[in-house]
Amino acid sequence: MYSYTVPTKAIVTYTDEEWRYQDVLAREPEAHELLIKIVATGICHTDIANVGGIYPRVLGHEGGGRILRRGADVDPALLEGDPVLLSFAHCRACHMCNTGHPAHCREQVPITIRGQDPNFALANNEGEDERLEDDGGGRKRVVKASYFGHSSFSGIALVKESSVVPMKGLIKDEEELKIFAPLGCGIQTGACAVTNAMKPDPATDSLAVFGLGGVGLSALMAAKALGVRTIIAVDILPNRLSLAEELGATHTINSKGMSRDDLSQALRGLPPFSDPKGPEGPTGIVDTTGIPALLQAALASVHRLGRVVQLANQGPGSNVAVGLPEHMSNGTHLTGTIQGDANPKESIQMLVKWYREGKLPLEKLEQQFKVEDFEKAREEMHAGGVIKPVLIWPQ
Secondary structure, three states: OOOEEEEEEEEEEOOOOOEEEEEEEEEOOOOOEEEEEEEEEEOOHHHHHOOOOOOOEEOOOOEEEEEEEEOOOOOOOOOOOOEEEEOOOOOOOOHHHHOOOHHHOOOHHHHOOOOOEEEEEEOHHHOOOOOOEEOOOOOEEEEEEOHHHOOOOEOEEEEEHHHEEEOOOOOOOHHHHHHHHHHHOHHHHHHHHHHHHHOOOOOOOEEEEEOOOHHHHHHHHHHHHHOOOEEEEEEOOHHHHHHHHHHOOOEEEEOOOOOHHHHHHHHHOOHHHOOOOOOOOOOEEEEOOOOHHHHHHHHHHOOOOOEEEEOOOOOOOOOOOOOHHHHHHHOOEEEEOOHHHOOHHHHHHHHHHHHHOOOOOHHHOEEEEEHHHHHHHHHHHHHOOOOEEEEEOOO
16 A cells, blocks of 8 residues: 655545545655646636546646656656646557557546546545545545546646656746646647647638637637638637637627527528538538537538537437438548647647747636635636636645
């Protein structure tokens, strides 16, 4: 059994609604692990939903901080004190990892959404809880963690080396670490869905985005950064549609109350598609909702030979019915992807570059909260008032 000796605090998720900010002890890192002093953590809908369904557990899978301690076999280029961002862990050994597609690692599910290493134990002043694991001495206090390889809802995170993105030389100060903290999942996913999966030709392609949370708005900003001329934003919240216009959307559709056919007609009825010699609809659609009816609307709306990129799903058993004759004759592509098929060590450099060039105005998406106010941050995100809450940890 492990001994737990490193004092810190963590947000422990006991149920969907019961999150507790508690004193915990972390264990020391093993050979390919690091202890990271967390500066800031982004909250993602994946955390709110606890995708993976394991309780209790420390969640969090977007973060920025500095290396506190390193395991014996960690890359010697990673030094104590270095700034890092955290993204998804991957095995680094399978065919997908070795061919530049770590987001689709063969071990993606067990390493990321089902990550549950015994990384923490409640501190003595927190007592025990029957829902926790035995610490080997008869006390129920061991808390599972390693969500996406790190569980960054902790002041000190125990991190798998594969989830670390070095930022030495890429950031200016601690304030930038706070700003860049969410890059490793949601923002990366949306942007890379466009750059890697969609690969639009700015001169000829158009793009629609379904769902304007952090992922969808990041996809929109990526399309704008690439010079795509027609960008259509679809959501049911007026404040998000207004923000999409600020960020570069040329058209917006409020889809509240629309049927699948209504939405398809609204998309295909936009001025860019009224020319009989032009495309019949967007040449690409990024769906961030995973709602089957919206995916069907996307497939019915996209232009011939167009591509629909699916970035979410509604869990096991959710599916989409496809009319095979129509699908075949239209030549439509439906592409599912994890993290936009990103390689974080490359994609995060791209995102930082875009930020510096003014093409990725993260300040329009993010709102910072003290970590003690995590409940308020979670509620405001869930209600739609905040796009990307960022928890700031005491130093």
